Amino acid sequence: MGRAPCCEKVGLKKGRWTAEEDEILMKYIQANGEGSWRSLPKNAGLLRCGKSCRLRWINYLRADLKRGNISPQEEDVIIKLHASLGNRWSLIASHLPGRTDNEIKNYWNSHLSRRINTFRRANSSSDKTPMITDVHVPKARSDNIPPKRKGGKTSRWAMNKNKSYSTQNQKETEKPKESSVSTVNHEDENEKEAVPVPSTPALENEILSTNVEDFMSLEADQEDHKISDAREKESSTDQGFRSSSCSEGREGMQLEEQHPLEHEGINGGEVLCFIDTLDVPDWLLDDGGGIWPLTDERESSILNNKNNNDDVVGGGTGEESEVGRLGTCPNKMAASEEMERVNLSCSNEKREMSSGDQWFSCSSISTTSVFDDNSWDWESALQLDNIVDESQDEYSWVDNKEKLVSWLWEDDHDLESDSQNLGDIDPEKHSAMIAWFLSST
DNA sequence: AATAAGAGCAACCGCTCTCTG
DNA sequence: GCAGAGAGCGGTTGCTCTTAT
Known part of the structure; x- marks a missing residue:
């Protein structure tokens, strides 16, 4: 037996709201407050679904809404x-x-x-x-x-x-x-051009940095609860958040649709697909063998490692055997391995849903050649004082990842001194790093 | 002037989560 | 623990309007 509909659908008005309806709704909410959406239409005398009233109020009638263009x-x-x-x-x-x-x-x-x-x-x-x-x-x-x-x-x-x-x-x-x-x-x-002045970029970044870190910590906390569900969802349904650009990745990364750049016969190797976070950045598709097939076996191995919660970069026999099996540069391998794990532990539920195919694959990358000329890998990145707590006996990738994110997020860190460790980073690449890194979280 | 194409966006739909009894 | 109600969320639809032809 299905759930009862949220409201009686018969006789209800649909479509755009009229001025009269808006007025009725506003007056009612001003008098009675928000909430009780189900009963609101009846009490207010509106021929609308409660959900519709809620939506109308939240999206358009609330007093605190900002109007005007997105700045x-x-x-x-x-x-x-x-x-x-x-x-x-x-x-x-x-x-x-x-x-x-x-x-x-x-x-x-x-x-x-x-x-x-x-x-x-x-x-x-x-x-x-x-x-x-x-x-x-x-x-x-x-x-x-x-x-x-x-x-x-x-x-x-x-x-x-x-x-x-x-x-x-x-x-x-x-x-x-x-x-x-x-x-x-x-x-x-x-x-009236009543677009409120947004906070300054600096402030924004500060807030964002905190928020993202908070979010990631939260996500990490919730990871254990979510992961099994996510895996179930993933196995039970093949839809959800699988991007149109990535297909089943068990047999290796395959692009469901050829990338536009490939259509054009251009090596898209260095173009960042940073915004389509479920897209595979072209520059990851280098010939360095960055992306390898993710087998079920490997996937479960990763999950086991994660569950054991004791795997660290650069150590552990499991990791070594993985390296051996895959025959990849240990450093890169470890970093990539951890990236996979981090994807599991820090990503949101939806990412997790897709992690088994796409995100495992997407993150299973060679970390060199990220920036064409500069050799770059996560271990190098972690050498940055800002990122690595050297007092730690072992890498805690998740922690360091958070630091790395916040470091990347800050616009005002000292690139000059950082560059001594990381190599020259121009602002453009810095932005690219942010985008790439965040897109992999 | 008419029309097709397509952008913008308000609103709907269905699903999930949370709360409460 | 369970079921139902309420609330919230994200994806999608369809209407309105502009512009190119």
């Missing part, structure tokens, strides 16, 4: 958080006061994801330098614009410039069946 700073936050959190829109929204998950989701789907695709294609030049521009303020805004627009609705930005349309239209035509009052409100707000 570049907000966009920056969205990009960064999406790189680390994936499609957890509500979580992302919690970092952006006044923004709703729905708004962010829509913004992502309509603006950013497309821009990223454009960006990726546009950067498929012969230049092997990993071009990454979106970690901070996306350059795609100014560059990499498709040559010619083929029609379509104008952006909000353009709409704002053309406010005469919307406001006038709203005022003059007050169509009862359409154009809810909230739309009018939006435009009014836009009219």
Whole structure:
């Protein structure tokens, strides 16, 4: 027996909200407060589903909502958080006061994801330098614009410039069946340019750094509870969060769809697919044998290691045997191995769902050739004083990973001194590191 | 001027999680 | 522990509108 529907579907109004409905809802909530969504429509005299009322209130009628376009700073936050959190829109929204998950989701789907695709294609030049521009303020805004627009609705930005349309239209035509009052409100707000000034990037980063670290710790704590469920889910269903770009990875990493760069006959080896976190960064697909087939056997071995909770980088017989079996450089191997484990322990549930195939594979990389010229591996990275607590007898990769993330996240760390250990890192590569690292968490 | 194409986004849907009795 | 209700979340749909042809 299935669950009872959240509301009686018969006789309920659907579609856009009218000004009258909005007013009724607002008045009711102002008088009675939020909650009891199920009974709210009846009590308020609305022919709407309770869920619909809730959504309307949360997304459009709440007083604390920020109106207007997503600012570049907000966009920056969205990009960064999406790189680390994936499609957890509500979580992302919690970092952006006044923004709703729905708004962010829509913004992502309509603006950013497309821009990223454009960006990726546009950067498929012969230049092997990993071009990454979106970690901070996306350059795609100014560059990499498709040559010619083929029609379509104008952006909000353009709409704002053309406010005469919307406001006038709203005022003059007050169509009862359409154009809810909230739309009018939006435009009014836009009219006032009432976009609150976002916090400074520095502040933002500070907050974000903390939040991400908190999040990761939390995730690590929850990992044990989630992992088995995730594995079950993964085995029971093949859908979920498997990216369209990665297929079943048991027989080795295969791309379900050929990467655009490959279509174009270009070695995409250095183009970062940083935003599509479920995508395989092309530069990981180097010929260095970075990605190897992940067998069930290996997967369970990793899981066992994880469960034993005593595996460390650079030590342990299990690791050695893995190295031997796979015949890979021990250092790289260990780092990659740990990356896999970290993916399990620090990733969110959805990532875990896909970890068995895609993420194991994606993270099972050779850690050299990340940046074409500079040899780079995680052990080197961990030599940084900022990252490694040398008092530790053994590596605790998860801990160090968190440090590494926070280090990467900080814009103001001393790259000069770091570079003595890590080699020269220009800001661009630094951004790339952030993106890559976060996309693998 | 008409129309097709496509962008933007509000709203819906179905699922999961949490709370409560 | 279980079941039902409520709440929340993420994916998807479909309408509205703009723009190119």
